[in-house]
């Protein structure tokens with residue numbers, strides 16, 4: 194099917210994604226690490242397998258899958274989440290695990306149980322990290338559940354920065370650069386979607402343009418055997434078309450309350466996990482400004498520099514590597530965002546150091562780690578951008594939400610009483626419309642008396 198942006202929609206088969214040959218793909222090794230679990234096997238071979246990615250968010254996973262395809266790996270995004278996802282995820286977890294883990298597990302098991310994918314030709318991507326929360330345990334947990342259920346043949350690809358992403362062999366560097374560009378593109382597309390959709394005249398038009406933009410940009414990201422320079426030129430040309438398509442969506446002039454959305458990265462970005470909270474806000478008259486994916490990557494860079502300083506390794510090979518990587522990432526981000534200064538003038542993204550500084554009086558970076566720091570600093574940044582309320586999306590029992598919920602009353606008190614509320618999600622039913630409605634009333638009241646206008 195030919196779409197508005199002139200892209201042919203694929204039907205999910207390998208050939209549609211332009212994967213020519215897997216011969217060049219080296220056999221990857223599993224990442225060690227949090228990762229030191231004996232359940233993570235070091236001899237994973239994903240050659241000839243379909244690599245599946247879960248949704249975080251859907252558009253971001255589409256872009257990342259395209260990046261993997263650019264190095265010849267047949268990579269796809271898991272099908273829509275549904276009640277079966279929670280049923281299967283819940284069957285093999287006790288409730289102590291995080292809600293995002295239950296969703297990811299359910300989606301992967303659904304492929305085996307319902308879609309009957311061939312275990313010998315299947316690999317699941319589950320990144321890992323030695324971070325401050327339960328995330329680092331999930332590769333081992335997934336491996337154990339798969340093994341216990343007789344699915345030993347399914348491979349898990351667990352990339353980690355700790356080993357320089359050795360899980361993808363010699364093409365790691367190429368993949369990392371293309372993936373970073375995919376992340377920036379995803380953030381741009383999502384921002385355009387959320388800025389436009391609340392004001393659209395024709396229902397669903399913005400969603401359609403967004404999906405077509407994913408098709409177009411995914412096709413460019415997945416191109417094989419082109420240089421970084423050529424890909425950048427193609428991406429920039431693609432983004433010009435994307436911008437024009439979004440700007441051509443007819444919109445109404447409305448003065449909606451602006452709601453900043455922060456919180457745990459998976460639950461915040463996965464619309465199934467948060468019961469489409471943003472659509473609920475939009476349906477009740479608000480516009481959302483959602484923290485994107487790149488924020489986390491900038492934060493991990495910043496954390497690496499902080500650790501080098503702390504360990505007095507400022508003059509080291511690792512420091513230099515991180516420094517050069519960050520410089521390249523900055524240059525790529527700048528190039529991709531070049532045509533958007535005017536469009537994003539009312540929604541400027543902060544530098545991560547600004548967010549960390551805002552967070553410092555409540556959660557100093559040296560003493561607290563992870564998303565709680567970003568959510569707190571991000572909430573204050575959004576207050577300074579004239580937001581009318583802040584929503585923090587958190588999985589139930591996630592320590593990030595528990596900590597920020599304790600801090601937000603003081604943050605609000607120190608910032609003109611801006612309404613801030615944590616919305617918890619665990620897959621159970623709640624009256625989201627009622628809760629969002631109450632919150633938006635608070636935001637509208639604050640909007641009438643706020644001291645900081647929107648740019």
Ligand code: SF4
Pocket residue numbers: 291292293326327328457459564588591592593
């Ligand atoms: S941030 Fe919270 S929900 Fe996410 S993996 Fe960590 S503990 Fe789990």
